[in-house]
Amino acid sequence: MSEAALSTHGGTVRRRRMDNWRVTPWLYLAPAVLTLAIWIYWPLIDASRLSFYEWNMLPTTPQTYVGWQNYINIFALPKFWQALWNTGIYIIGLLPIAVLIPLAIAIYTHDLPARARNFYRAIIFVPMIIAPVVAAAVWRWLLDPGHGMVNEAITLFGFRPVRFLQDPKIAIWTIIVITGWKLIGFSTLILSAANANINPSLVEAARMDGASKWEIVRDIRLPLLRSTVLFLVLMTILLGAQWSFAYIHVLTGGGPLGATTNIFYILWDFGFSSLSVGWSSAAAVILFLGFGVVAFVLFRLMDRYSFHDN
Amino acid sequence: MTIDAAAFAPSIPAISIARPTKRGATGLNKSVGHLVMAVLAIFCLFPVYWMIVTSLRPANEVFDTSLWPTAASLDNYVYALNAIPIIEMLGNTLLVSAVVTVVQLFTGLLAAYAFARWRFPFDKLTYTLIALTWLVPFQVVMIPNYLLVADLGLLDSLAALILPHFAAALAILMLAQAMRSFPREVLEAARMDGAKSWRILWEVIAPNLRGTIASLTILIFISTWNEYFWPLLLSRTPENSVIQIGIQMFMTSEGTQWGPLMAASTMASLPILLLYVGLQRQVIQSFMKSGIR
Numbered sequence: 001m002s003e004a005a006l007s008t009h010g011g012t013v014r015r016r017r018m019d020n021w022r023v024t025p026w027l028y029l030a031p032a033v034l035t036l037a038i039w040i041y042w043p044l045i046d047a048s049r050l051s052f053y054e055w056n057m058l059p060t061t062p063q064t065y066v067g068w069q070n071y072i073n074i075f076a077l078p079k080f081w082q083a084l085w086n087t088g089i090y091i092i093g094l095l096p097i098a099v100l101i102p103l104a105i106a107i108y109t110h111d112l113p114a115r116a117r118n119f120y121r122a123i124i125f126v127p128m129i130i131a132p133v134v135a136a137a138v139w140r141w142l143l144d145p146g147h148g149m150v151n152e153a154i155t156l157f158g159f160r161p162v163r164f165l166q167d168p169k170i171a172i173w174t175i176i177v178i179t180g181w182k183l184i185g186f187s188t189l190i191l192s193a194a195n196a197n198i199n200p201s202l203v204e205a206a207r208m209d210g211a212s213k214w215e216i217v218r219d220i221r222l223p224l225l226r227s228t229v230l231f232l233v234l235m236t237i238l239l240g241a242q243w244s245f246a247y248i249h250v251l252t253g254g255g256p257l258g259a260t261t262n263i264f265y266i267l268w269d270f271g272f273s274s275l276s277v278g279w280s281s282a283a284a285v286i287l288f289l290g291f292g293v294v295a296f297v298l299f300r301l302m303d304r305y306s307f308h309d310n
Numbered sequence: 311m312t313i314d315a316a317a318f319a320p321s322i323p324a325i326s327i328a329r330p331t332k333r334g335a336t337g338l339n340k341s342v343g344h345l346v347m348a349v350l351a352i353f354c355l356f357p358v359y360w361m362i363v364t365s366l367r368p369a370n371e372v373f374d375t376s377l378w379p380t381a382a383s384l385d386n387y388v389y390a391l392n393a394i395p396i397i398e399m400l401g402n403t404l405l406v407s408a409v410v411t412v413v414q415l416f417t418g419l420l421a422a423y424a425f426a427r428w429r430f431p432f433d434k435l436t437y438t439l440i441a442l443t444w445l446v447p448f449q450v451v452m453i454p455n456y457l458l459v460a461d462l463g464l465l466d467s468l469a470a471l472i473l474p475h476f477a478a479a480l481a482i483l484m485l486a487q488a489m490r491s492f493p494r495e496v497l498e499a500a501r502m503d504g505a506k507s508w509r510i511l512w513e514v515i516a517p518n519l520r521g522t523i524a525s526l527t528i529l530i531f532i533s534t535w536n537e538y539f540w541p542l543l544l545s546r547t548p549e550n551s552v553i554q555i556g557i558q559m560f561m562t563s564e565g566t567q568w569g570p571l572m573a574a575s576t577m578a579s580l581p582i583l584l585l586y587v588g589l590q591r592q593v594i595q596s597f598m599k600s601g602i603r
Contacts, residue, residue, distance in 0.1 A: 022431075024507060028424035029436065031417040032477035039474040040443045043454035050453065057457070105350060109343040116344065123351040125594050126358055129582050131536035133554045134575040137561065138361045141568050147373040149360060185354045190598060242447055246538050250558065267449040272543065277453055284450040295445055 044288070051281035057271075070282035080283070082258050083266040087241045089172060090179070090262055094240040097180030098187050099232045106191035107221055117192070124185030132182070132246035139178045140165070140251055165251050168259035175251065175260050179244045187232055194228040195221065230305060234298050238291070263287050358579070365572035372569045386573035393570060394548050394556050396577060403552040404581070406468055407534040410475040414530050415523060418481030423511045426489035427497070437486070444479040448539060456543050466546035475534065480600060481526050488522040489515060525596035528589070532582055553578040 026033075051070055055063040074080050109117070127135065142149050143164040151161040164174040198221060206216050222229075241262045248254060254261035254269060261269070267287065271280035367374060368383040390396060424430075425437055455474060464470035492515060500510045516523070538554045545551040548559070557578055560571035586593050 025424040025428040025430045025433070028420045028507075032421035032440065032482055033436065035417065035474070035477035036440060036443050036479070038458070039455060039476075040446050040451055041439075043451035043458075044446065046454040046457075047450060057453075059460075105346055109347050112340065112343050112347065116347070120347040120351050121594065122590055124347075124354045125597075126583075126586070127354050128597060129532055129536075129586055129593065130358060130579060131538070131554055131557075131582075133536075133538050133557050134361070134579050135357070137557055137571055137575045138357045140561065140566070141364065141572065142357060142360060144566075144568075147568075149375060152375050181354070181357070185350065186597065188350065189594065193598065238445070242449075245449075249542075250561065264447060264449045268452070271453050280453055284453070287447065288450045291445065291447065291450075 047281045047284045047288075049281075050277050051285045053278050053281075055277040056275045057277050058275075063277075066278065070278040071286070074279060074282050074286070079258055079261070080266065083261045083263045086172060086260065087262040087264075090176060090241045090244055091237050093173065093176035094180055094183070094236050094243075095233065097177070098183045098236045098240070099229060102184055102187035102191050102232075103225070103229060105188050106195045106225075107217055110192065110195050121189055121192075124188060126185070127182045128186045130182070132243075133250060135178065135182060136247050136250035139181075139247075143174065166256060168256045171252055171256060172260045175244050175247050178247050178251075179240070182243065183236075190232065191225065191228060194225050198224050226305065227302075230302050234302055237298060238295055358583075361572050361575050361579075364568060365576045367569060369569060386569035387577070389567075390560070390570040390573040390577070394559055394574075396553070396556055396574060398549055399551055399553045399556045400577065400581075402468055402550070403535055403554075403578075406471050406552060407531050409472050410534045411527055411530045413472070413476050414478050414481045415526060417477040418485045418526070419511065419516060419519075419523075421477070421482045422485035422489050423507075423515065425486045426492065426515075427507060427510075440479050440482055442479075444483075452539075452543060459544060465544055466550045467544075468550060470544050471541055471552065474540070478530070481530065484522055484526060484600065485519065488519050492518065524592060525599055528585075528593055528596040529600055532585075532593075535582055 050063075052065060052067060053063040054066045054070070055061065109120075112120075143151070145151055145161050145163050145166065150164070155161055162170065165171050202220055202224075203216055206220055211219065242264050244262065245264050245268075248260050248262065248265045249268070252260040254265050263283070264287070267280050267283050270276050270283055363377070363379060364372065365386050366382040366384070367379040367386070368381060369385055369389075371379060374380075421440070425433060459465055459470045459473075462470070464473075496514060497510065500514045505513070536554065537552075541552045541555050542558075545555045548556065553574075557571070557574050560567055560574055
């Protein structure tokens with residue numbers, strides 16, 4: 001109605017209104033768009049540029065153009081391949097803790113009374129809000145080879161103390177479990193909620209038809225939980241290795257012998273330990289492109305296979 | 311292509327959590343269920359419990375493994391408070407978290423409103439570009455960000471901790487989604503009354519998004535409070551650091567002072583834990599609404 005009233009006033013008013021309409025949304029968007037442009041998109045471009053230079057981050061030293069040399073060097077570096085391999089191990093190791101075990105628990109405990117479930121829910125969520133540094137400090141204390149609670153318990157049973165963070169074979173699994181500790185309760189909550197949302201009459205109908213417990217889980221619950229499970233898998237693959245950064249940094253520094261380093265940690269290592277901007281930037285570009293491809297494929301899969309029941 | 315965590319939220323029916331059980335399970339089955347949950351609960355809570363218990367042990371009992379200190383003492387807290395300026399660091403953390411929360415909500419509301427209210431050239435593209443920032447790992451942009459802060463002369467300042475968080479995809483996307491489900495008739499009515507877009511946002515829309523705003527407040531505050539990586543790059547002096555950096559100061563290569571470390575960790579977690587005890591339902595729902603981050 002206001003539009004109609006305006007149009008009778010002729011062209012100028014309408015034109016001004018049109019211009020106004022064109023500018024106003026951008027005024028509202030400006031703070032957010034500027035922030036993201038300055039702190040995310042411009043840095044992405046700058047990192048790509050820096051990946052072709054050699055520089056040690058000191059303002060006084062010049063940036064030397066080296067072409068593809070940084071990339072060639074990184075691909076020739078065993079440490080890089082180790083980090084890449086470890087990134088895969090982090091993701092594969094996290095999947096059972098962040099998805100499979102919570103899924104089993106959610107399905108298994110779905111018929112606990114509401115009161116009990118609320119009680120457990122309140123407890124298992126706690127790790128999610130604990131700061132990663134605090135979690136790292138506490139686990140370092142629990143796993144201390146000399147006096148840590150866990151090793152005290154192990155020796156009590158007559159075994160030799162385990163060097164959780166010092167043994168190159170064990171350290172990465174320790175970090176994975178600590179990362180998983182942060183997530184397991186939360187994943188369980190998400191899956192429990194999804195599971196509780198399944199229409200009970202579906203389960204009831206199947207039971208009437210003589211379906212066994214396992215058949216109900218396999219043919220009704222799992223298919224209906226598929227989109228939630230896919231979502232958690234996707235998050236774990238995309239973010240799993242990132243979540244472990246704080247623990248790696250505080251607990252092992254990537255060691256022993258690079259056993260716990262991953263692609264995110266190596267970026268930090270190149271950049272702020274070795275002060276090699278070019279290497280870090282080249283690794284960042286590789287990571288970003290790889291990350292983008294993985295994300296694209298996963299979102300495609302997610303679109304195709306997720307199941308919407310309502 | 312949907313990129314953002316918030317966009318997935320509807321597919322996670324997370325909000326209706328407490329389902330009253332109609333049919334009681336068989337006795338044995340139920341107790342196994344309790345057992346499973348109890349084991350998980352202990353696994354999740356024990357480290358936090360152990361942190362608090364260790365922090366309360368007197369210095370000569372730190373290595374004790376009893377479940378409760380024979381004589382609780384605050385020695386570790388006194389030691390930690392004297393060793394580093396913890397109160398100042400907690401104050402800094404509170405300030406940074408509060409400012410980031412308010413600013414991010416403000417920029418988020420403005421941006422979301424632009425998408426909800428107008429169709430304009432490149433609106434879809436802009437929205438997608440905002441959503442995509444969620445996929446850029448911080449490690450990829452950290453060096454240019456660090457250099458920018460250095461150029462601005464803001465190293466070792468609280469301002470630098472706040473600036474990159476002026477806007478975040480999560481807030482914008484969650485608010486945009488909430489606004490999309492806002493009844494259009496109300497908007498139209500307000501517009502007919504001659505209300506300017508600015509007033510409509512603050513007097514009509516924002517008050518009706520209280521639920522989403524509350525969730526975001528909790529999420530942004532907690533994640534800023536717990537942030538570690540960015541302060542790690544910038545902090546030089548304890549007085550200009552946040553508490554997460556303070557905790558790290560008790561872990562040195564010469565050895566760790568477990569008592570004070572646990573006391574500092576407890577002090578760093580206490581505000582968040584208290585928030586959680588007070589607003590448990592809302593905190594859990596906020597996290598579940600937003601996906602995982």
